[in-house]
Amino acid sequence: MNQKFLIIGVVAVVLVIAGISYYFMSAQSSAIIIRLVTTNPPAQGGLILPQNEKRNWDPDVIELTVGTPVTIVVVNNDDIETHQLAIPDFGVTSQPIKPFESTTFEFTPTKIGNFTFIDTRPQEIYNYTDYRGVDVQQTVNHSLEKGTLIVKP
Numbered sequence: 001m002n003q004k005f006l007i008i009g010v011v012a013v014v015l016v017i018a019g020i021s022y023y024f025m026s027a028q029s030s031a032i033i034i035r036l037v038t039t040n041p042p043a044q045g046g047l048i049l050p051q052n053e054k055r056n057w058d059p060d061v062i063e064l065t066v067g068t069p070v071t072i073v074v075v076n077n078d079d080i081e082t083h084q085l086a087i088p089d090f091g092v093t094s095q096p097i098k099p100f101e102s103t104t105f106e107f108t109p110t111k112i113g114n115f116t117f118i119d120t121r122p123q124e125i126y127n128y129t130d131y132r133g134v135d136v137q138q139t140v141n142h143s144l145e146k147g148t149l150i151v152k153p
């Protein structure tokens, strides 16, 4: 038997296994997806109250490990408004995200504890025509869009 062939064969098999393992391990890299979700204005006694629209981050609690880099994917599921996610305690702010768009940023939590992630955009007024054909003026208080970031040892 040709020993050289055997060695090359074994090396090739090891490389292929290493490659496949690396592929699957990197596919599971720690990317966290956070969505800004919104409920449509609820009807109350026949009146639709646009100011009652609720906006939340989903999930609104995320757990990270201190010192471990993470990729945050922020998706805006709102059909009208632009949103933005910030983690003020870590000096991190995403790009503004238009309706149905997403953005990605990376950061490394450097301290342990509970922190807030929030949309830090200033209050905005949106004027649009809703699904009933009614012109709506909606005040959007982004500071209500909050979540908790738990950084563990």
Ligand SMILES: [Cu+2]
Binding pocket: 082, 083, 084, 119, 121, 142, 145
């Ligand atoms: Cu917002």
